[in-house]
Amino acid sequence: xxxxxxxxxxxxxxxxxxxxxxxxxxxxxxxxxxxxxxxxxxxxxxxxxxxxxxxxxxxxxxxxxxxxxxxxxxxxxxxxxxxxxx
Numbered sequence: 045x046x047x048x049x050x051x052x053x054x055x056x057x058x059x060x061x062x063x064x065x066x067x068x069x070x071x072x073x074x075x076x077x078x079x080x081x082x083x084x085x086x087x088x089x090x091x092x093x094x095x096x097x098x099x100x101x102x103x104x105x106x107x108x109x110x111x112x113x114x115x116x117x118x119x120x121x122x123x124x125x126x127x128x129x130x
Contacts, residue, residue, distance in 0.1 A: 050075055052084035072105050074113060083109050083122065 052075075057067030075082045085105035087098050103122075110120040 049084070053086060072109055074109055081113060081117065081120075083113070083120075085109065 050073075051070050052073045054070050055067055056070050057065060059065040071086045073084045075084075083106050085102050087102050087105070089095070089098060106122055110122050114120045
């Protein structure tokens with residue numbers, strides 16, 4: 045992979061004082077730097093998966109996150125994700 049994943053696909057969660065816990069896998073993330081906001085999205089592949097459908101779903105997830113960011117930041121471009129389209 046050409047870039048580090050940072051939080052993307054890592055586990056994020058908590059354990060409270062009673063010992064209860066809640067965890068997830070960060071398959072949709074937005075990491076802000078002074079220069080840009082980096083959006084990452086993904087999914088799980090199983091034996092029954094349709095790779096093209098999974099890829100389209102991943103783009104759909106990234107686009108949803110980008111549209112949410114647009115409401116605050118203005119126009120967002122997902123050029124890198126679209127360039128990877130098979």
